[in-house]
Amino acid sequence: MNNYSQRPIEILLVEDNPGDVRLTREALKEYKMANKLHVVGDGEQAIAFLHKSGAYANKPRPDVILLDLNLPKKDGREVLAEIKEDDLLKQIPVVILTMSQLEEDILTSYDLHANCYITKPLDIAQFIHVVKTIEDFWFSIVKLPVK
Amino acid sequence: MIDNSMLRPVDILLVEDNPADIRLTREALKENKMANNLSVVVDGIEAMNYLRKKGKYAKATKPDIIFLDLNLPKKDGREVLAELKQDKDLKRIPIVILTSSQAEEDILKTYNLHANCYITKPVDFDQFLKVVQSVEDFWLTIVKLPPD
Numbered sequence: 001m002n003n004y005s006q007r008p009i010e011i012l013l014v015e016d017n018p019g020d021v022r023l024t025r026e027a028l029k030e031y032k033m034a035n036k037l038h039v040v041g042d043g044e045q046a047i048a049f050l051h052k053s054g055a056y057a058n059k060p061r062p063d064v065i066l067l068d069l070n071l072p073k074k075d076g077r078e079v080l081a082e083i084k085e086d087d088l089l090k091q092i093p094v095v096i097l098t099m100s101q102l103e104e105d106i107l108t109s110y111d112l113h114a115n116c117y118i119t120k121p122l123d124i125a126q127f128i129h130v131v132k133t134i135e136d137f138w139f140s141i142v143k144l145p146v147k
Numbered sequence: 148m149i150d151n152s153m154l155r156p157v158d159i160l161l162v163e164d165n166p167a168d169i170r171l172t173r174e175a176l177k178e179n180k181m182a183n184n185l186s187v188v189v190d191g192i193e194a195m196n197y198l199r200k201k202g203k204y205a206k207a208t209k210p211d212i213i214f215l216d217l218n219l220p221k222k223d224g225r226e227v228l229a230e231l232k233q234d235k236d237l238k239r240i241p242i243v244i245l246t247s248s249q250a251e252e253d254i255l256k257t258y259n260l261h262a263n264c265y266i267t268k269p270v271d272f273d274q275f276l277k278v279v280q281s282v283e284d285f286w287l288t289i290v291k292l293p294p295d
Contacts, residue, residue, distance in 0.1 A: 084261070087259075090258070090259060090261070091255055091258035091259050092258075093258070093264065101291070103294045106291050106292075106293055106294060107239060107293050107294065110238075110239035110240075110241070110293045111235075111238060111239050113232070113238075113261040115263045115264060116241065116263060116264070116286075116290045117290060117291045117292075117293075118289060118290055118291065119291055130289060133284075133285060133289050134289070136281070137281060137282075137285040137289075138264075141266060141278060141281045141282065141285075142264045142265060142266055143249070143254050143265045143266065143267050144254075144265075145254055145255045145258045145265075146251045146254065146255065
């Protein structure tokens with residue numbers, strides 16, 4: 001059922017909280033499928049990474065994007081809207097991974113065509129469980145778009 | 148701890164014309180720990196009538212999530228997907244494509260039409276159940292679905 005026997009899965013994590021970056025990295029290290037995690041800390045860097053501009057010229061196109069909502073410089077909602085309006089990027093699944101439980105954020109994200117919305121648990125073990133479940137689902141159950 | 152629906156069952160609309168696949172999906176859902184209501188329509192026109200509460204579907208509830216096959220009678224799943232994702236009242240409902248098609252073109256096209264995810268139905272019976280259960284676990288317990 002999996003998509004990527006040949007090469008590692010490229011994941012772009014857009015997250016400014018170092019603790020959450022570290023936990024996500026740990027959860028991914030233990031994962032059964034080869035993967036490469038790329039991390040950017042704000043919305044402007046996320047867009048630069050996706051457009052391969054400047055320092056990101058040689059970066060791969062991610063297979064999946066994990067996107068926080070509350071980010072410095074350019075907000076996650078703006079990043080989401082830009083990705084989903086861009087014909088060359090909109091097919092990349094975007095998983096919203098955020099502290100926010102606000103109904104408005106959930107609705108706005110789905111209206112902007114987020115692929116799914118997940119609230120980060122505060123508890124560390126729960127957080128790792130959630131990240132692992134995201135991986136299992138998106139990398140071994142779902143068919144991702146072929147690049 | 149992170150579920151959506153302590154208060155009411157999750158309403159699922161399955162758009163599927165194959166009776167065996169309907170039966171298997173129903174079985175997989177029965178075993179799910181989250182309370183859920185499964186409604187089934189068997190073609191694309193019925194799906195649109197259901198979602199727009201037309202005719203006999205006047206009292207249908209808006210589903211929390213849609214499982215959509217691609218190859219359907221009357222109106223194709225791709226057309227249903229495109230219509231739903233352009234409809235400002237319906238576009239926020241997550242749509243899981245659940246199909247036999249493994250065509251790269253279908254995968255790419257449905258993501259471009261803003262399908263929330265694309266899943267190929269395994270031919271093997273046990274594998275099929277396992278996949279449907281994974282879909283349910285993920286969407287019903289990990290994800291925050293849009294509130295009413």
